[in-house]
Amino acid sequence: GQNIDQPTEMTATEGAIVQINCTYQTSGFNGLFWYQQHAGEAPTFLSYNVLDGLEEKGRFSSFLSRSKGYSYLLLKELQMKDSASYLCAARYNTDKLIFGTGTRLQVFP
């Protein structure tokens, strides 16, 4: 199997930093995606990591460790509009993309 594990829910305060972790099975792995999904909407692309290290894109950063089967999404200077579900997805050999169950983030004022 290709179990993708991430926390179900997280809460944070406006202006703060939050880190959402994701672990995955490493066999056949060839890339890690993060998507954002607001309630009732389609997922939208946030980031893609294929090599170890940190990718920074504005307030959002994503980290990957291939040897540990671990990734995180870091959100800085949180805003109310960041309240959404964050989906971790791992791509495997055949380009099949498997999603985790998502982490529902609630940002409070």
Next chain:
Amino acid sequence: GAGVSQSPSNKVTEKGKDVELRCDPISGHTALYWYRQSLGQGLEFLIYFQGNSAPDKSGLPSDRFSAERTGGSVSTLTIQRTQQEDSAVYLCASSLAGELFFGEGSRLTVL
């Protein structure tokens, strides 16, 4: 079109009826995915098409589910003899090289 288009956006059907859901991917995208999302849940992989290769059907939950992709473009997901547990949003996505672009989904309600 500019994005992935799915139809119908909403479908209400009676238990036991067949339904067809359509996906029009972004022109030129070789990969097409179908996922299912139940309320408050993550995306459940159903099936994946890549070019002319045989589709990866490993996520289809039962033989009542089938999908085809004609001419490497439009795809149809068919659910036969629908059950109440089939109620969900069915999301289609297409890709050329990595990033998936999602449609708005088809919300299926089985009464």
